[in-house]
Amino acid sequence: MRAFRQPLLVTLPGIRRDRAAAGLLAALLAAGGAAAQAPPADGSPAPAGGATAAGDAEPGTDAGPGDPGSDAPEPAAEGPAGTPGELARATGDAAEPPAAVGPEPGSEAAADAVEGPPEPPAWGPFEILGARIEPGEKARLSLATGESFAGTRVTVPVTAIHGTSPGAVICITGGIHGDELNGVEIARRVLSRIPHEQLRGTLIGIPIVNLHGFRRSSRYLPDRRDLNRYFPGHPRGSSASRIAHAVFDGVVRWCDALVDLHSGSFHRSNIPQVRANLNDPATQDLALAFGSEIVVHSPGQVGTLRRAATDAGIPSITYEAGEPMRFQREEIERGITGLRRLLEHLGAMPVDDPLVGPTELFWSASWIRVDEGGILRSAVSLGQRVRTGDLLGIVIDPLTDEHAEIRSTQTGRVIGMALDQVVIPGFAAYNVASERRRLDGDGLLDTDNPPVESSPPEDMSERPE
Numbered sequence: 001m002r003a004f005r006q007p008l009l010v011t012l013p014g015i016r017r018d019r020a021a022a023g024l025l026a027a028l029l030a031a032g033g034a035a036a037q038a039p040p041a042d043g044s045p046a047p048a049g050g051a052t053a054a055g056d057a058e059p060g061t062d063a064g065p066g067d068p069g070s071d072a073p074e075p076a077a078e079g080p081a082g083t084p085g086e087l088a089r090a091t092g093d094a095a096e097p098p099a100a101v102g103p104e105p106g107s108e109a110a111a112d113a114v115e116g117p118p119e120p121p122a123w124g125p126f127e128i129l130g131a132r133i134e135p136g137e138k139a140r141l142s143l144a145t146g147e148s149f150a151g152t153r154v155t156v157p158v159t160a161i162h163g164t165s166p167g168a169v170i171c172i173t174g175g176i177h178g179d180e181l182n183g184v185e186i187a188r189r190v191l192s193r194i195p196h197e198q199l200r201g202t203l204i205g206i207p208i209v210n211l212h213g214f215r216r217s218s219r220y221l222p223d224r225r226d227l228n229r230y231f232p233g234h235p236r237g238s239s240a241s242r243i244a245h246a247v248f249d250g251v252v253r254w255c256d257a258l259v260d261l262h263s264g265s266f267h268r269s270n271i272p273q274v275r276a277n278l279n280d281p282a283t284q285d286l287a288l289a290f291g292s293e294i295v296v297h298s299p300g301q302v303g304t305l306r307r308a309a310t311d312a313g314i315p316s317i318t319y320e321a322g323e324p325m326r327f328q329r330e331e332i333e334r335g336i337t338g339l340r341r342l343l344e345h346l347g348a349m350p351v352d353d354p355l356v357g358p359t360e361l362f363w364s365a366s367w368i369r370v371d372e373g374g375i376l377r378s379a380v381s382l383g384q385r386v387r388t389g390d391l392l393g394i395v396i397d398p399l400t401d402e403h404a405e406i407r408s409t410q411t412g413r414v415i416g417m418a419l420d421q422v423v424i425p426g427f428a429a430y431n432v433a434s435e436r437r438r439l440d441g442d443g444l445l446d447t448d449n450p451p452v453e454s455s456p457p458e459d460m461s462e463r464p465e
């Protein structure tokens with residue numbers, strides 16, 4: 001019995017599925033690659049709503065001086081400047097599949113055509129950020145995102161690898177939060193090790209989107225804004241909004257699929273997991289292809305890169321793993337493996353290891369907050385299964401020695417949690433995922449609970465992504 005609200009439309013490595021209906025990405029590949037995609041310039045992404053969402057973006061520690069929510073509103077978004085045609089992706093002629101201009105059925109020519117090898121689709125250079133990248137080439141590019149206080153140009157490094165044959169444009173972003181290092185390393189290793197000669201399509205990576213924050217080991221931009229609350233941005237908005245716009249307009253809108261890499265925030269850790277809007281078939285396809293043990297449904301908070309890209313018609317997922325400020329070997333390895341599976345699934349790389357482990361899908365997740373200030377001491381560990389009412393941890397008043405219990409408000413699995421630390425009331429301590437679905441070996445979904453048709457819980461908008 002299939003439990004999804006949407007049909008499962010994917011072809012997972014190792015699990016056969018209906019590829020013919022595999023959504024946007026498969027359609028792109030079937031049509032000869034990225035050229036079939038119309039970049040989302042005209043279907044403008046949602047207005048710069050990130051400005052209004054920024055104030056309550058982060059649980060606990062995010063609020064404070066320089067809170068973006070108190071600033072003047074952003075001007076209305078106009079959508080990315082320029083038209084896709086102006087950027088002239090040189091792959092334009094490849095959109096028509098050769099079969100579309102074949103001879104009349106039944107003719108001799110048709111018989112010859114059947115016997116002969118199919119005409120390979122044209123595949124030319126790829127143009128982005130003013131650069132022209134030939135098939136088989138790798139380019140280091142610079143994305144201008146603004147100016148420093150001294151008036152010098154600030155740029156973010158972008159790596160683009162253009163494959164030798166047609167395929168989708170797949171994008172990887174890391175370091176939108178400058179202190180989340182696992183994703184930076186995942187992007188670096190994938191971009192540096194992928195064999196160009198085997199790549200179909202184009203791979204674009206921005207390992208450190210928030211270079212300002214990365215230099216200072218900070219989640220934020222210099223003005224304490226969270227860049228991941230400002231996408232798709234605006235060219236005349238706040239500093240954060242302008243940077244977001246430069247990234248979105250310069251790179252993201254050209255992507256056929258996007259993977260954004262993150263870690264937990266502020267002394268919190270996340271079990272490796274994929275977050276995605278599973279109600280969108282193409283996004284669901286991408287999320288499951290990654291092969292993460294845990295997949296959590298989440299439309300994404302307005303202003304996040306993933307949400308803005310998804311709203312613009314670009315299937316996008318977030319890989320969340322581990323803690324900030326650390327390079328964690330296992331979380332990094334899992335991310336690299338997931339990206340490899342995803343590239344293979346999209347046809348960008350030959351399939352190497354088709355095996356995918358079991359995947360648990362959760363349709364909901366919410367943060368459980370502490371109500372008392374003091375020293376947090378956890379009774380659970382990351383990944384642990386809990387039931388409603390189970391003790392998650394205690395908060396100890398360091399002066400009075402009073403203990404306050406934190407109990408789970410739902411049955412599910414702890415997918416993110418705070419490390420033991422000093423907390424204040426309202427601090428988001430445990431992220432418990434619930435409404436579990438399970439993907440079995442036949443590719444069908446089993447469910448422990450009936451699907452729940454409900455609006456996202458309040459805390460969905462406060463996930464520290």
Ligand SMILES: [Zn+2]
Pocket residue numbers: 176177180261262263464465
């Ligand atoms: Zn993050």
